Amino acid sequence: MKIKEGQNEIIEEFALFDEWMDKYEHIIELGKDLPIIDDKNKVEENLIKGCQSRVWLHxxxxxxxxxxxxxxxxxxxxxxxxxxxxxxxxxxxxxxxxSELFFIDKIGLQEHLSPSRSNGLLSMVKQIKMYSIAFQVKA
Amino acid sequence: MATETEIIDLQKIRSDFPILSREVNGKPLVYFDNGASSQKPQQVIDVISHYYEYEHSNIHRGIHTLSQEATNAYEDARKTLQHFINAKHDHEVIFTAGTTGSINLVASSFGKKYLKEGDEIIISTMEHHSNIVPWQMICEEKGAILKVVPINDDGEFLMEEFNDLLSDKTKLVAVTHVSNTLGTINPVKEIIEKSHANGALVLIDGAQSIPHTKVDVQELDCDFYVFSGHKMCGPTGVGILYGKEDILNNLPPYQGGGDMIKTVTFEKTTYNSLPHKLEAGTPNIAGGIGLAAAAKYMNEIGIDKIEAYEHELLIYATQQIKQIDGVRIIGEAENKASVLSFLVDGTHPSDIGMIVDKLGVAIRTGHHCTEPLMDRFGIPGTARASFAFYNTIEEVDIFITALKRAIKMLL
Incomplete structure (x- = not known):
């Protein structure tokens, strides 16, 4: 399954990093590189509000x-x-x-999905699942 | 700058806190999240353990020895806390679950009896959500109006605007003594005097002041003073509502249940006297006793010394952080407690917090439960380092180094 393969690839990619510093530097680069949302979709209804940071999902x-x-x-x-x-x-x-989301645990970033982070990431993952169910009904 | 040992015996103090010798992410813990909650000395931990090991029983009305001993310990704790804040009577000291519990009690009981449509309650822009939401709730219920005192760009309370807001409609003024986000120390004595001159009662939120400064409720002449145990080296889940005797006597009970009654029949219940009238149910006995142990511990070190030493930490940290390019301090009041809120150009506070955590430094990031204050500054949140008397200059240096490394990674 493609989703599983994609996660395994990420796990391999992260296996290269011994140090947390390198891992985080890589994540920061990924974050900087990706203009991953169109401005017209960066609207209130796509906003997932965490206590710490805001996440938009379209x-x-x-x-x-x-x-x-x-x-x-x-x-x-x-x-x-x-x-x-x-x-x-x-x-x-x-x-x-x-699908099951397992790569975040495997690459040692599980703390980012903990409720105490309140960074919107956990809600985003839930929202992705919600979309998949909603679109299934539609299709 | 004076050295640490001139003010307090830092080595001795640090050895009292077992948690300070642990590591986080492979690095020695640097705990700069004291504004959220302080750590606990062995003396407090021991008192709580001892209570559960040898003294526990339900208090009040128990006929057996253990119950009497537990009751004595709990009531002695109340007296210790009475002296800690210099209340006139021990029954003016009400045990609650914490600052939030205390404010909700006053908002509910006071509001129920005294608030009517068109009345006004005044708070300030820098209040914690716990000193906003309970008032909003009771105002909504009663048709009363919540007024907000603005602040200046340094994060200082604007006295003239406060004067303008005060009127014969003002029933109560609820203001924080020290801002948890900015560190601003508010001129509460002046606020209290002006409010009284206008016939309004005053509640002071002492959650952030009680761990750092000597509080004398009689000298302040406040009507209510509220604080939490866990920010002053005590356990979580316990706090204090101080109120003047005659005012508390006139408040209707907050919750009904055991301990707060004199007699109960299905037709009519009569209420117990203070403090029990406002303490329904079995209280947090170990919490109360632990909180008193924390008050004794802080008194032994000396609150004045704690304040002086923490001020030095703040001054040093402020000087150091100002030397980093792109750092903007949020909250530059002339009178500040040991809270350092900041932003770094081009970075998000949560990214800073995550990276310094990896380097063993615990700070807090986000809106610190003061969203309206963040809106006032037009920012989503800040990174906040808050210092306690067991922190050191060396730890400030570790924090500054970690911060520089985080900035380098993020930019």
Whole structure:
């Protein structure tokens, strides 16, 4: 399954880093590199408000595949979002709904999904699943 | 700059706090999140353990020895806290769950009895959500109006604007003694005098002041003073509502239940006297006793010394952080407690917080439960380092180095 493969690729990519510094520098680069949302979609209704940082998530269905775009005002969150989008975007609603998210744990970033971070990331992952279910019904 | 040992015995103090010797992410812990909660000395931990090991029983009305001992310990704790804030009577000291619990009690009980449509309550722009939302709720219920005193760009309370807001409609003024986000020390004595001259009662939110400065409620002449235990080296889940005797006597009970009654029949219940009238149910007994131990611990070091030493930490940290390009301090009041809120150009506070955490430094980032204040400054949040008397100049240096490294990574 594509979603699983995508996650395994990220795990391999991160296996290169021994130090947390290198890992974070890579995430920061990912965050900086990706203009991952169109300004017209950076609107209130796409906003997931965390206590710490804000996350925008936009989804549209094209040829039965969901195309996600997202952004955050915090760069580390944005870098992790870039990875999540890479995994999920361009997959069918059914595949997304049935998938499991495991790469964040495996690359040692599970703390970013903890409720105490309140960075909107956990809500974003939930929202992605919600979209997949909603689009399944639509399709 | 004076050295640390001139003011307090830092080595001894640090050895009292077991947590300070632990590592975080492979680095020695530098704990600069004291504004959110302070750490606990062994003396407080021991008192709580001892209570559960040897003294625990439910208090008040118990016939057996253990219950009497636990009751004595709890009531002694109340007396310790009475002296800690120099209240006139021990029954003016009400145990609550914390600052939030205390404010909700006053907002609910005071509001229920005294507020009517068109009345006004005044707060300030720099209040914590706990000193905003309870007033909003009771104002909404009663048709009363919440008025807000503005601040200047340095984060200082604007006295003239406050004067203009005060009127015969003002029933209560609720203001923080020290801002948790900015560190501003407010001129509460003047605020209290002016409010009283206008016939309004005053509640002072002491959550951030009680750990750092000597509080004398009689000298302040405030009507209510509220604070939490966990920010002053005590346990979580316990705090104090101080209120003047006659005012508390006239408040209706907040919650109904055990301990707060004199007699109960299905037709009519009569209420107990102070402080029990306002303390329904089995209280946080260990919490109260632990809080008194914390007050004793701080008194032994000396609150004046704590204040003087923390001021030095603040001055040093402020000087150091100002030398970093792109740093903007949020809150530059002339009178400041040991809170340093800042932003770094081109970075988000949460990114700074995450990276310095990896380097062992615990700071807080976000809106610090003061969203209206963030709106006032037009910012989403800040990074905040807040210091306690067990912190050191060396730790400030570690923090500054970590901060520089974070900025380098992020820009």
């Amino acid at each position: 989804a549209e269905l094209i040829d039965n595949k969901i195309i996600f775009s997202a952004d955050s005002d915090a760069i580390i969150t944005k870098g992790i979002i870039a990875l999540v989008i890479r995994v999920y975007s361009n997959n069918t609603p059914k595949d997304i709904a049935q």
